[in-house]
Amino acid sequence: MAVIEVMDLTKTYGGHTALDGVSFTVEDGEIFGLLGPNGAGKTTTVECVEGLRRADSGSVRVLGLDPTRQGRELRRQIGVQLQEAHLPDTLRVHEALDLYAAFYPCPRNPGELLAQWGLEEQRDARFGRLSGGQKQRLFMALALVGDPRVVFLDELTTGLDPQTRRVTWELVRRLRDGGVTVVLVSHFMDEVAALCDRAAILDKGRIVSEGTPDELVYGGGGRTALSFRPTQEVDLAALSALPSVTRVEQCLETVTVSGSGSVIDEVTALLARNRILVANLRIHERTLDDAYAALTGRLT
Numbered sequence: 466m467a468v469i470e471v472m473d474l475t476k477t478y479g480g481h482t483a484l485d486g487v488s489f490t491v492e493d494g495e496i497f498g499l500l501g502p503n504g505a506g507k508t509t510t511v512e513c514v515e516g517l518r519r520a521d522s523g524s525v526r527v528l529g530l531d532p533t534r535q536g537r538e539l540r541r542q543i544g545v546q547l548q549e550a551h552l553p554d555t556l557r558v559h560e561a562l563d564l565y566a567a568f569y570p571c572p573r574n575p576g577e578l579l580a581q582w583g584l585e586e587q588r589d590a591r592f593g594r595l596s597g598g599q600k601q602r603l604f605m606a607l608a609l610v611g612d613p614r615v616v617f618l619d620e621l622t623t624g625l626d627p628q629t630r631r632v633t634w635e636l637v638r639r640l641r642d643g644g645v646t647v648v649l650v651s652h653f654m655d656e657v658a659a660l661c662d663r664a665a666i667l668d669k670g671r672i673v674s675e676g677t678p679d680e681l682v683y684g685g686g687g688r689t690a691l692s693f694r695p696t697q698e699v700d701l702a703a704l705s706a707l708p709s710v711t712r713v714e715q716c717l718e719t720v721t722v723s724g725s726g727s728v729i730d731e732v733t734a735l736l737a738r739n740r741i742l743v744a745n746l747r748i749h750e751r752t753l754d755d756a757y758a759a760l761t762g763r764l765t
């Protein structure tokens with residue numbers, strides 16, 4: 466069942482087109498990633514979905530509600546962790562949680578949330594005294610205090626050390642396993658690959674690819690690329706005809722064969738059968754970084 470349905474969303478700011486026909490769906494109970502370079506339109510998209518911005522055209526349904534006309538009802542059922550959130554420096558952690566809990570009809574127990582997010586020791590600490598990681602975890606706890614069915618996380622792990630990032634990923638997985646649908650806005654390919662069930666790549670206001678992390682990687686023509694310099698002429702048509710091969714290219718003396726599954730075995734067996742020796746054999750496993758760079762023309 467789709468929890469979020471976005472159809473043909475457009476948005477311009479002055480003469481600048483920020484969203485140019487964005488469509489995607491998010492299924493119940495999945496972690497869905499929205500990826501893209503700076504200025505691609507991720508925040509605009511997410512804020513239209515949350516009902517914080519109004520699109521020029523297109524339609525959005527979240528939990529069956531229209532965010533522009535039923536925003537108040539919707540916001541009771543969603544949690545939002547904003548990219549640049551801030552609280553007064555003097556506010557204590559437990560005061561922030563109590564304050565946010567008061568906005569919701571059936572809030573979660575603040576003590577439980579403090580324990581879940583490892584903030585028990587900081588219960589009485591003032592916001593201004595928290596480390597970056599502690600602030601981030603507090604914002605997560607605040608996003609969850611209303612017991613939401615859908616939670617939006619924007620740049621969740623920016624500024625966190627590697628260990629805290631992994632702990633945070635685990636907590637996000639636990640959220641999903643508990644039935645919460647998660648929309649994750651991220652710049653980090655490793656985060657999307659490790660965490661997301663599906664993701665969409667946004668570039669210049671358009672979705673350029675959508676699928677599981679594996680599908681995004683495979684979409685560009687196979688997961689593995691072998692490149693080598695044959696010492697004698699090689700039959701490119703025979704290489705192309707191998708079952709696991711999706712693409713064969715030759716640039717000067719170097720042949721590059723892309724494919725998936727048993728492509729390495731098939732290519733090396735063909736070369737051996739034809740007694741072709743190769744120099745400079747290199748094997749490259751395509752990653753989400755490669756797919757992203759190919760689709761958006763940018764390196765992460």
Ligand SMILES: Nc1ncnc2c1ncn2[C@@H]1O[C@H](COP(=O)(O)OP(=O)(O)OP(=O)(O)O)[C@@H](O)[C@H]1O
Nearest residue numbers: 478481482483501502503504505506507508509510
């Ligand atoms: N309020 C606004 N007024 C004018 N232009 C805006 C406004 N908000 C966003 N934009 C422009 O719309 C485009 C999309 O911005 P948006 O913030 O949605 O991108 P983003 O993908 O979230 O970027 P980032 O990763 O940097 O947060 C950008 O060119 C941005 O400059």
